[in-house]
Amino acid sequence: MSVTAIFINLFALICFLYGVYRDKEKAVESLKKAVFSLFKILPTVLIIIVIIGLMLGFVPPSEISRFVGEQSGIFGVLLVGIVGSILHIPALVSFPLAASMLDSGATVTAVAAFITTLTMIGMVTLPLEIKKLGKKFALLRNGLSFIIAIIIALIMGVLL
Amino acid sequence: MKEEKKKEQKKKMLRDWLILAGMMGVAVVLIYLYPSKQEPVISAAFDYLSEMIFILPAVMVLMGLFSVYIPKDAVSKYLGKASGIKGFFLAILFGTLPTGPLYVAFPMASTMIKKGARITNIVVFLSAWACIKIPQEMVELQFLGPEFMLARLFLTIIFVGLMGLVIEWMIDKTGGEND
Structure with a gap:
């Protein structure tokens, strides 16, 4: 242990x-x-x-890092962010998944973008959010969350 | 109502087990077709499984404690009234404590806005609920390490606060709407 x-x-x-x-x-x-x-x-x-x-x-690490590794650049980060926004899996299991991405050659930036968009943005729950909190609030929150998730991820890539 | 909910939950659990059985089937077929992959697949799965097994019960106990000891209406009551920097930190704190998926928080947030809570605080509360809950942070600590977890935690708190201010400003400027 x-x-x-x-x-x-x-x-x-x-x-x-x-x-x-x-x-x-x-x-x-x-x-x-x-x-x-x-x-x-x-x-x-x-x-x-x-x-x-x-x-x-x-899946060989070279395949994974082609999409979310060093050579994929900002495109890879945006792609992972979009996937994270759409997927609807419990946050608890997203961490081992993220760790396995790191193990197989993904960058810290890509992994941080994945976790942050996955937890903060919910395409599946968006209709409910609009109903309860209004269209403007829900769209602003999800949209800006995407932007700050990418910013957080980029800073983390520099820090770690 | 409650019966229906129970039925729904049972259906969901059955579905999850069926998906698991399907995945296992796929894994068995793949390993059968590519015997050389058997060792790496099993050892990777076993590594992650053992990391999970040591913390999962503890994480569940934490979630159980939070859900029983922290009444949801108390959260609404205190956060609805709080203002300024105190409101910001209360919103973070209250967001990190309760458990349950984000959609449970939407009706709470809606009630608080109607009662006059600041938009900034509501945004911060929802974001904290979504991504910095304590049991979740424990799993992040285990799998991604202390540097990753702390860096993401601090950056999230800073940027979520800024986002709250921006959303409040935009909604105030264009006038609130209730659709």
């Missing part, structure tokens, strides 16, 4: 113990919820793991 994994488990344990100290019944209820959501997300996690295995095993 890595240091990070130990840290995450300790953090969850401390939060849980604090929860028990505050209110035992609520703590039990949150554990039940945790087990339920674990089973709910399990198939999605396994699907992504299979996809990652196939991708790393079959």
Whole structure:
């Protein structure tokens, strides 16, 4: 187990113990919820793991980096951003997917663009957002989110 | 209503398992056709699976705790009233705590705007909800490392604040609309 994994488990344990100290019944209820959501997300996690295995095993890194690596430039970043905006997958499983892209030659910029657009922009949920918050608000938020996602990604590429 | 929701969830779960079975089928066929790829595929999948297994239960416990201990109406109540730089940080904080997909936050945001909350804060709240939730950050930390996670976190907070101000300015300038 890595240091990070130990840290995450300790953090969850401390939060849980604090929860028990505050209110035992609520703590039990949150554990039940945790087990339920674990089973709910399990198939999605396994699907992504299979996809990652196939991708790393079959697609040569040179192919992947042609689209999202050094030589693809800003075009690759925009492409990944658009894909991230359209795809609708849970944020939790987007991180292992992103890590596998990094492993196979994608740039930090491309990976940051992918995660940021994936989480902040929702083409699938856009109709609901328009209905609840108005056309102007929803379109501005999604449009500007795309622009700042690309800016954040470019800065990250310079920093890391 | 609740029964219907349960049925819907069961259907979705069944669908996910079926997709998984399909993917496994595809993987088995591919490995059968290209036996030389068996080792790299299995070892890559196993690496990622073991990284996930060590943190997934902890992440779920965190999400469960947040969803039980943080009442959604309290979030609306405090954020609706907050203003200035305090409002900005409250919007970030409240966005990072609750769990659930982004579309759960839309009706909350709508209610807060109607009650007079600042557009900037609502934009910041929605963005924080979407991409800087604490359990999510833990998974990012595990898979992409502390530098990546912290850099993205700080840049997101800065740019989301700017975006909130720009959206507020644009909506104020052209007059609000309610369609």
